[in-house]
Amino acid sequence: MDLTWAGFGTQRIAVEDSSQVGQARRAAHSLAEQVGFDATDAGRAALVATELATNVLRHGRGGHLHLTELAGDGVRGLEVCAVDRGPGFDHAACRVDGYSTGGTQGTGLGAIERQAQVFDTWSDARGAVVVARLYAGGARADVPFAARCMPMSGETVAGDAWYAVRRDGRLSVVVIDGLGHGPIANEAANAGIAAFAGAPMSDPAATIARMHAAMSGTRGGAAAVVGYEEASAGLAFCGIGNIGATLVDLAGTRGLASHAGIVGGQYRRAQTFDFPDSRGKLLVLYSDGLQSRWSLQAFPGLVMRHPATIAAILMRDFDRGRDDTTVLVVRLGG
Secondary structure (H helix, E strand, O other): EEEEOOOOOOOEEEEEEOHHHHHHHHHHHHHHHHOOOHHHHHOOOOOOOOHHHHHHHHHOOOEEEEEEEEEEEOOEEEEEEEOOOOOOOOOHOOOOOOOOOOOOOHHHEEEHHHHHOOOEEEEEEEEEEEEEEEEHHOOOOOOOOEEEEEEOOOOOOEEEEEEEEEEOEEEEEEEEEEEOHHHHHHHHHHHHHHHHHHHOOOOOHHHHHHHHHHEEEOOOOOEEEEEEEEEOOOOEEEEOOOOEEEEOOOOOOEEHHHHHHHHOEOOOOOOOOOEEEOOOOEEEEEOOEEEEOOOOOHOOOOOOHHHHHHHHHHHHHHEEOOEEEEEEEEEOOO
């Protein structure tokens, strides 16, 4: 089935005191209504957000909730992700009703898992991540694709942008980092996104050239375009500037090289590089708001988890904290 992920942004809600639990609940309910959930499904989203925010406050020593719109197979959804730097928890024990480390009834994680169509957790000495994805009507519609796009602290819009399309057995993805921050960088990035969306299945180098023309007259930015063919398992990549791109599997990582320059400004060449036999690998694309020196091998087993969990860990542990930040993770071939 054809799908379009139209560069959904991520709401980041601090959970440091009890008043923010209500804020998280209201934000989740509002987003659920925006994506077309009925009253019952919006109530599910509000319940999940409430339980996750409460757990972050009680057991995680405070943290954040991430709210993101989703595109599933034939139905829309939303993701609620809790992130903290607390002492962690025992996954198996905490998912059983009645188990509690904080003197509560111990039904929180079990209730979340029952309401969600996708439920994944990660916990270690650095903290915990809990991901819950909900789809309208309780549909089993999930796709192994996740993205986080957040503006720099103090800005209301991000200078980063992304877009992805799955069509006729092919996946095409773009990430753009407009130069600078705020509305002007956002304008540059959106100009490139519009050019990409007009013909998303083009060769990546040709797409970069089309984006270059569209971004002329703006500040310009860095950009990377990826195309993946399901039938051949071949991946094609073209990048200009400092968008990071990495293929990851159990054997290790392979970086995808970009050329120097500015899309919409000046660059010497745009070349498409081909990477065969990419099925089953993780593709990670990220703007320079994320540190480049990360490795999933430092988190044993994480490479096999849901892309949403991986994206959350990367944002938690490697966000520079002084720039717009985008992380996109997709498991190629499902």
